[in-house]
Amino acid sequence: MRFGAFVPQGWRFDLVGIAPAQQWQAMSDVATHLDGGAWESLWVYDHFHTTPVASHEATHEAWTLMSAFAASTSRIRLGQMCTCMGYRNPAYLAKVAATVDIISGGRTEMGIGGGWYEHEWRAYGYGFPEIPQRLGMLREGVDIMSQAWRTGSATLSGKYFQVDGAIVEPRPLQAGGIPLWIAGGGEKVTLKIAARVAQYTNFTGTLEEFDHKSTVLRQHCDAIGRPFEQITRSSNFNTIVGETEGEAAERLDTVMARLTPHVGEARAERIRAEYENSPGYGTIEQVAERLAERQAHGLGYAIHYFPEMAYDRSGVELFERSVMRELS
Template sequence: MSLKYGLYLPQGFTQELAGIEDPVEAYETLTRLAQTADQSGYDSVWIPDHFITAPPSQEMIFECWTTAAALARDTKRVRIGQLVTANSYRNPALQAKMASTLDVLSHGRLTFGIGAGWYEPDFRAYGYAYPDGPERLRQLQEAVQVILAMWTQEEATFEGNYYQMRGAINQPKGVQQPHIPLMIAGSGEQVTLKLVARYGDACNLQGDLATLEHKFAVLKQHCKTIGRDYESIHRTALTLCIIGDTDEQARAL
């Protein structure tokens, strides 16, 4: 499997747009970087799903899905994804419909990233309930089933503890076949990686090489348990990358 590189765009979450006073200029800065990635051989661009900065401040931050829709028009080749959608912020049936539309807008370039959500200030400030981790994971487990049903069934029906659908129609379902790639983020070995093995087309982890090696081994075992081809899962990691003209220069930075 070849190594591919994606670019985590400056959406504002870590205050990387600080100092830019004009919101249009801030948006154009983000767009120019996405277009540079599009023209420079990067495989993908990614947008975090947060509402306020870390730590909370008055600095600008752009909403994930509307930004992704704009980038679908402003780029031509590069894949577009969320790193990652916080499940609790949007009803998953609606979220699946949004993703289907975005896949069409991008001519089939969407990778739909989703996770349980973790940044408590977002939840509290915008009035969302912030249940404990196990409950957020139970919600995520139902949500990925809802989303896949919306992408694959003519009239999607689901009866869960958190989400319900009764004959939901979603047309168009998107461009990609058999459906939009679903990336599930998180490294929990007992729940999240099992969800990846059962439902995910891709996973996203964080950590050093030893941590990643261990987590991928756990995922491989979960795949073996349910009879899933481990190699069919696209394995990704979010990490910092320091670029220099030489190895020595990069290390010095």
């Protein structure tokens, strides 16, 4: 199994209490740690407002961070899970991503999806199109980006995007363009797009849901004659580990104490339950066993979010020397 980790950027209230002038250093320190270890990739979220409550707490912009990490790391691959297609013109996004790929020496990944966070869509003036429209934008956008990266320019007269000879030079360093991660498990459209263009998918859920989505993805691949095995399936996991169940619980208590003043008691209880039900929560033995089970069902890539990372790296270090060492 291959492993990636999210860098705290504020979106999930994971930089609270750190002064704005020190937040880049906190993020950079985490990236340096990941870059120096066994992680294959680091990830950021493409959001503008905190979740689950929009607030004035920091949320740093994804592609600005991508460029900064491209310059400040040397080995690790760089991705977003995931870029919202509706937030940027796809020809412009192709240009941005190509530049980041050049800066990084060919280490960029493109996680891309239709978007869902209605509050920030409307706040930034993007409206909030219905799901079919958002997925139509995704379909056209990935075609524009793929064309630009392969040929150095893109032309498309689509329903949602119109570009006419948009030049994207220099092209990405990676042969064939930047790898596409199609995020989301929509069975009729998203997974169909993934079957056509993705090198990776990203969807979550129970093991039964993962199996079902995998079956649907295989069916879409079969329908167009593409080998299903060409696509690596990934999932994201909220991760808090301990040597014992008590230690894991103490770590979760610390996270919730920091989070609760910003989200309120009711939401905090729901978030606690989500952590407790995550395959990434528990003792190192429990988490390794759950991930090994997913691996046996075809999960090839696990991307982990550690809510402690900006404050305490002992949990991620425990994960590295135990779970990762066993499953890599």
